[in-house]
Structures are given as C-alpha cells and as structure tokens.
Amino acid sequence: MQIIEVKNKKDSKDFLDTARVIYKNDPVWVCPLDQEINNIFDPKENVFFQNGEAIRWVFKDDQGNLIGRIAAFINENKANFGAQRIGGIGFFESVNDKSVAFKIFDTAKKWLVERKVNTIQGPINFGENDSFWGLLVEGFTHPSNGMVYNPPHYRDFFEAYGFEKKMEQLTNHLNITDGLPERFVKIAEYAISKKTNLTLKPLDANRFDECAEDFMEIYNAAWAHHENFTPIKKEYVKDTFKKVKPFYDPNYIWFAYVDGQPASFVLVLPDVNQILKHFNGKINLWNKLRFVMLKRKKTITRLRVWAMGTHPKFQNTGLESVLVYKCFEGAMKSHYVEGELSWVGDFNDKMIAIHKALGAVPGKKHITYELAIK
Template identity: 35%
Template sequence: MIIAEEVLNEKQKKEFLEFPSRLYQHDKNYIRPLDKDIEDIFNPEKNKFFKNGECKRFLFKNKKNETTGKVAVFVNKLYKQNLPTGGIGFFDCINDQETANFIFDHCKQWLQERGMEAMDGPVNFGERDKFWGLLTEGFIEPLYGMNYNFPYYVNLFENYGFKIYFEQLCFSRPVFGEVSRVFTVMHEKHRRNPAISALPMKKDHLEKFAKDFTEIYNKAWASHGGGKQMEEGKVLKMFKTMKPIINEHISWFVYEHEKPIAMWMNIPDLNQWFKYLNGKFGLVEKLKFLWYKRFKKNQKMVGLVFGVIPEWQKKGIDGYMIWEGTQHLRKNTDFTVTELQWIGDFNPKMIKIAESLDSTITRKLATYRYVFDRAKTFERHLII
C-alpha cells in the first residue's frame, strides 16, 4: 500500500528536503542542493512562475509510514507545446517500479484534472538553467543547479512509458588540454590588429560589463532559437548578485576599438564548495563557505554564455578570445576543467559551436515526455 501526502506543513517540507540525503547517503557523487534553492522554487513570493501556473509537492509513504518517494507536479501556461503539457520534477524514488508507477499515475491524474494531455519530466517549475532533466550518462558529481540521480531512474521512467523528448548534452574540456591550431592561428592574426583587444571582467566595473554583455547578447543570441532580448538593468542586477563568486580571470570580453564584439562568460562551479554544507546556508554555513572559497582549491569552472556578434562571426575572433583567456587563466587560477551548461540535441548550431571548442561530451541528461493518449503519435522536439 502506498499513500500520497501533499506537502503542506513544516514537517513535510523538511522531509521533502531530507529524503534524498538518506536515499543517496552511500553515493559518493551525490551533492545535496541548497535547501534554500529548492524552497524558493515552491515559494510564490520568490518564484514568478506562480503568476501563470500552479504547483504542488507530494510525499509517498509505505504502510510503515516510511517515505519511499517524492515529486513536484505543476502546470505553467507559458510552457507552450504542441499538446497541453504539464511538468513533474524533483522526483526521487526507491528502486521499485510499483512505487514509481504510483507516483507517475498520481501526477498524471493531477495534470489531467487541469486539462493537460502530456507530462514532461523531470523538469523545473522555473527556468531551464536549473534542475532540468534526468541524468542518463556520466554519473559523476553534478554541477551547481544540475539534477543528479541513480542510473535505475532511467528504467523507472522508461518502463512506465516515458520517451525521450530531447537529450541534453553536457560538454567539457581540460584547461591544459591541447588547443586547436585554428584558435592559435586566429589569435596571432587578431593580436596584430591594434583595433582588437581583450579584457577580463572586473568586479569594480560591473556597469560597463553589464552594458557590453547586453549589447553582445542581444545581437548574437536574441533571435537564436526563440531567445529573448535582455535588459541592461536586469543584467546589472544579475551581475551584482553574482559579484561574490565572480572570478576576475575567467570571463572575457573582446573589443574592436571601444565596441564590444565577443564574450566568454565563466564562473566557478559552486558545488565544489557547497558539497561541504549539507544543503544548509545559514550564518555558520556562510562562514564555512567563505573559508572553503578562500582555502579550498576549486578546479572546475562552468561556461555560462559564449557569444560573437554577427558581423564578427566566422572570422576567428572566438579563437582569439579563447586562447587569450586560456593563456591567462592557466597562469592565474587553479582551474583544470571547463564545463559547459547543457545543450539540447535539437540545437545543432550550438552543438557545433561546442564541438569547435575542442570539447567532448562528458554527461547526458534527458527530458522525458509521456503522452496520456497512448494512441497518439509521439514526436520529439523540433530541430531549431
């Protein structure tokens, strides 16, 4: 017998956070997400997606009142798909298909009552940059904000009938790995041009770099794959929030005279410090974080954005920027690995860019879809 409990009180909220820690207690690669990051997603005052959606959390108990699974289920009117599609996320479950099926059936019924015809999962009731997808290959330490799960989760989803809607490819390259000769040749070419210069991002000049970032991003990416225009004010606010973790050696901007033409944005992988905090971030943990940040070497950096304005694309300015930045960070940081955030397999243009950086796929996640009407033809994500 399995019982579903909606998460309503503080005890249930705590259990929603604590259950994964017990489940993964013997898995050396598991890193507990910050409780605050999880709770903020389910707080209507913190998560703007509640304005256009609804979200509930559930715990699942056996006859001994022991937690055997958990999930969040949600609808978001802004999540436009070819079918009315809801989402499930923050799924954790013991290795038992019956329990998983009960959880999926519960979510299916909840979504059908709200007019949905399909469900995607595991996804986030928020942006795609965090807690999105099921890990299917590369069961190594997750990056900050990245889902992690046991390999058996793949069977739990696929045995129920979920199919891969799109794969999420994660690329990586060693900082001290060989750099493509094309990059070094392009670097030498543009280095001789007195109009071209490269600058690392500095904390004392966030206003300048927010302006430059916005200009490059909107020219390079706003029309790519349905992207949105970014506002300078919002970018500056984001930069100020990031200020405590900005490393001044690993984010680079390229200019033609004073005009920004390319950028390569990276941050340290916060999980390399957060993994010592057991999900907490109170006063004591903040002091611990500062100590670890000061004295514990972080060898992973994460690529956030890479962009070149259209008129400078295919002219080797990316090679100039990468080799200029790489030479500098090799001398001035402890980073040994560059990780790229996931790229959907529906985006061959971005995959080609990642491959051009001499990177390799080190892990894969999958966004699964389950169509309620089993007679309907399943369709994968459209190529963009």
Template identity: 40%
Template sequence: MEVIPVTDKKTVDAFHKVPEKIYRNDSNWIPTLRMMIENTFNPERNVRFKTGDARRWLLKINEEYVGRIAAFYDENYSVSYDQPTGCCGFFECINDEAAAFQLFDTAKKWLKENGMEAMDGPVNFDENFFYWGLLSNGFKPQTFGMQYNPNYYKKLFEAYGFKTYYEQYSYALDITNPDLPGRFWKIAEWVSKKPGYSFEHFSFKNQDKYINDFIEIHKKAWGGHGNYKPIEYKLLKGLIKNAKIILDEEFMWYVYHNGKPIAFYMQILDLNQIIQKLKSGHLNFWRALKLMYYKKRKVITRCRVIVMGVIPAYQGKGIESGIFYHLKKVMQKKWWYNEMEMSWVGDFNPKMNALFKSFGATQTLTHNTMRYLFDREKVFVKAPIID
C-alpha cells in the same frame, strides 16, 4: 501507499530528507542547496509564479517517506509547443515502479487540472542551466547545478511512458592546455585584436548595463529557435543577486562590434566541490562559515560554462575563440582553476556541438529531457533541429 502534499515546515523538511535515503550509499551524490530549492518554490523569489504555479508531494509507504516529486507550469513555457506542456522535477524515488508511477500520476493529474496536455521532466521551475534533465551517462560527482540521479531512474521514466525529447551533452576542456589546436589560438588572437571589436567582462557595479546587453544578445541568438522563451530583466537581476557566491566578474564576457553587443559567455564556480565537504545542503551558520573559509582557501578548482551565445550575423567568425583568448589570461592568473565543464548543449544544436569539439573538448556527460504526452494516441515528435 500515501501521497502527501508539501504544505508546512514538517513536510518541507521531509521533502529535503528523501534524497538522503535514496543516495545513502552513493559516494557520487552531492546534496543540493536547500535554500536554492526553497527559493524556487517561493513566489516572492521566483518570478515564474507570475505566469504559472507549482506544487510538491511526498510518497509514504509504511510510515516511511520513499519518494517525492514537484509539478509546475509556466505560460511562457507551456505555449511554446504543439500542446500546452507543463513540467515535473525534483523527482526522487526508491527503485519501485508502483511508487514512481504513483508520483508521476500525481503530477500528471495536477497538470491536467491546470490545462496541460504533456509534461517534461525531470526539469526545474527555473532557468534550464540548473538541474535540468535526467543523467544517463557520466555517473560521477556533478558540477554545481547539474542533475545527478541513480541509473535506474531512466527505466522508471520510460516504463511510465516518457520518451526522450532531446539529449543534452556536456564537455570537458582545459583552455590552458598548450596542445589545443594551433589554428584555434591563431584565430583567437586575430579575432581578439580585430578593429571594431571589443571584449569586456561583467562588473557588478555596472550590472544593469550588462543585464540589458545579455537580453539583447539572447533574443537575437536564440529568438529564431521554435521553442525560444524570452528572458526577463527581473529574473536575471534576481539570479545575479541569489547566485553571487558562484559568480566571478572575470568569468563572464561580452563581445561588442562598433559598440553593439553581439556575444556573451558565462561560467560559474563549482560550489559542489565545497558542498561535498560539508556533506549537507542545509547551510546553517557554521556550515556557511565553513563554505566561505573553503572558498577563500581556493578549494574550488573547477568551473562550469553555462551559456555562450553569438547573434546569427556574427556566427562562424571565430567570436567564441576570441572570448577564450581573453579567458585564458584570466585562467592563467587564477591558476587554481584547472578544470572546465561546458554544460550543456542539446542534440538539437549540431553547430554548437561541433564548435565545442573543434575546440578540442571531450564529451563527458549525457542528460535526457523526457516528455510524456497525456494523449497516448498523439504522435511523439522530438525537439526540432536548429538550422
């Protein structure tokens, strides 16, 4: 059993081929875009390298690569907890405890050398709405950016000593469904026309304005949470640039009260519906052409809601339903979109979970963010509930 650092073109290529072995007979698996992963580990593309670092490894048994893992830390993330906490992710492994433990040990050793006292996983060295958490319920083809894994992974994590820090719930909702609660749409229409309130969607032309408005909303809406991590302008600017193919201006909405930003909503296109047809996450010239062809042919029928936030002073006033009132008109115009996934909401946020259920949304997926404390005598504490 040999652990090999990912340091050159040959090992990078091997890193991307490991999942092909793990999911060879799994029809639910959809490859992750290779470019997206490489951007994550590129210091020129990922601003988190300014306050952190990352490493990748492969596991070889009998001259065959059977597993992989990455470890990373970011000062903005690590200082948010009772102990400095790093992360591991991009974990793939055969169903073998010894192999999995070797990978976990490698990640733990490197994180300890960098001052960490715990590791969360499997997560991403990027925003938490992409590839975050361990799938534990809902083993089916995932929407773009959602983590998929074999069901035995949870047993491997738990056998090593990881515990669930929080659960993540995803919901399905069809806002064009006329059977949604009538009270919901009455409130939606009332809020959308209330004096002093305005609703407008994002535009690439004025993206600087909208990025700054999002930062203001994000700080006020999530700043009270104990694990709040500020979001940077450069990070958002980079995300928009790199993710333009999955964005639609009319799927990102802002709410203002007397000109001040108070709420934000964003959903992305499920590019996985095309990647599944390409059967590869490596976009060469011809696959890129096919991707654009399929997109124009309206193959994508599903969207994924990745973030929605309302600043505290305006929560409980039906602002969310007002957004859906405008979004419904967009969805009716773009009739080929007939599925919506709202993913994800942590179990530490009971208000948002209750809100989604009040819309008539149905829970469809569960992911788990796991935590491993290096000090095995330390008391494990789950993520605190947001009041």
C-alpha cells in the same frame, strides 16, 4: 502509501530530506542547497509564478518512511505550442521500486491533466534550463553546481512509464592543464587582431544593471528562433547575477561589443559544488565561514561554462571562440585543472563544433523526456 501535498514547513523539509534518504549511501551525490530548492517554489522568489503555478508532493510508506517526491508545474507563457499544451515535472526521486515510481508519476500527471495539459516534459525545472534540467543517463561522476545527478535506474522508470526522448543534453570536459589547441588559439587571436571595432569587457559588479541589460538583449535575440522560447526578463538576470556574486570571478564572465552594441557573452563559474558537498544542503553562518576558508585554499579546481550566446547579427564571426579563449587564457595560469562545458543541446551543431575544436571530450549526457497524454 501516503501521498502528501507540500503545504507547510514540515512538508517542505520532508521534500528536501527525501533526496538525503535516497542518496545517503552515494558518495558522488552533492546535496543542493536547501534554500536554493525552497526559492524555486516560493512565489516571492521565483518570477515564473507570475505566469504559472507549481505543486509538490512527498511520498511515504505505511510506516511513515520517505520513499519519493515530485514537483509539477505549468508556465502559461510556454504552455501552449501548436496543438500541444505543455506542463512539466521535476525534482523526481524514488526508492528503487517501479510501482512506487509509477505512482509518483501518476500523481503529477493527474494534476497536470486537470489543467488541460496533453504533453509532459521532464525532468525539468520551474525556471530556466541552466539548472536542474534533464535526467542523467551517462557520466555518473561528480555533478557540478546546478547539474542534475540521479541513479542510473531512473532512466528505466521514465522509459517504462512511456516517456520518450525529446532531446539530449551533452556535457563535455576539458583538461585545462593541457592548454588550448594551437589552431583554436590562432583563430581566436586572429579574430581579436582584425576586429578593430571589437571591445571585450568582463562582468563588473559596479555595473550589474548594465550587464544584465546586455545579457538579456543578447540571450533573447540568440534564442528567439528556438521552439517555444519565451524571452527572459531583466529581473531574472539581475537575480542570477546577485546569486553568483559571492563566488564569481570576473576573469571568467565576458561580454563582447561590436561598434558598442552587445554582441556576445560567455558565463563561466567556479564549480562551488566542490565546496558545497561538505555542507549537506545547509548554508548557516558556520558554513558561510567554511565556504570562505575553503575558497581561499583553492579547493575549487573546476570551471563550468553555464551559458554562451551571440546575437544573430554577429554569429559566424568567431566571437564565441574569442570569449572562450579569453576565459581559458586566464584559467591556464591559475589553479583550475578542469573545464566543464555544459550543457549543449544535440540540436546545437555550432556549439558542439566549438567544443570539439577546444579538444573537449564527452563527459555526461542528460535527456529531457516528453510524454504524450492520450
């Protein structure tokens, strides 16, 4: 077996092509954009390199055929938590051979141990957890943009190697054409009518900077109490907004303000994977033109709820229900037929309750694993 550290353009191409080899006969898989993956490992594009480091490997058999890949990384802002020093692995792919998979894990573990890591989490992303996070273990259907898709047997590889479940990430599906449950609508409309100090605003491209500031304020306050949390920076939020600008719809990204204070947000995006599945990871000029044409033809029929958050001062006031109602109120009058509510940690009882109140049903389950190095 050949173990090759990614150091140049050829190696980087092999890293990308490994997934194409693994999934060449899988009609469900959607190839992520090459540029999106490359940017994750580019210090000029990924702010996480300011306080961390990452490495990638490609694996080939003795004949030079691609058989696997993996990335390992450490974020010093999140690495040290009590007695744990945490590193991550992600973008794992392997042929269906446990000995190959274990060698891939061994390579990443060795690099992390050299950096004094005693706990490995994976598969995760060298970035925020809204994309490329967790191992798919249930619901091997069309993956929405940013959601991990992998063969079912990867679970056996992780668990046989010694990885144990840290948390489950639940994704529920909503049939938009059915409409929202009457009780949910009444609660949301009542909350809107009674809150005279409440202002609702969609994301405005002309005030991206202000919206990024509000998003950051709400998000950091909402997640501050969670384990090993590191506040996101405005730079990251602005980059995210720029990334979604070509395809976002202001009808599905809303902010709530109470007495003028940023209180809650919901970020819902069209599932561009329904178009990107035709591009095989390439976003050249021709595909950009195809994207515009396919979008106009209303090829995208699914919405994905990427993120929601409410400032602790305004939690338990029904703001989440109000914003979800605003999003799906418009969606029910559009060409969209499905909403994907992803992903919610199994620890988030409040959000799980909202999903149930909406009438959503289980769709997918991902697991974030953890390996204690002894």
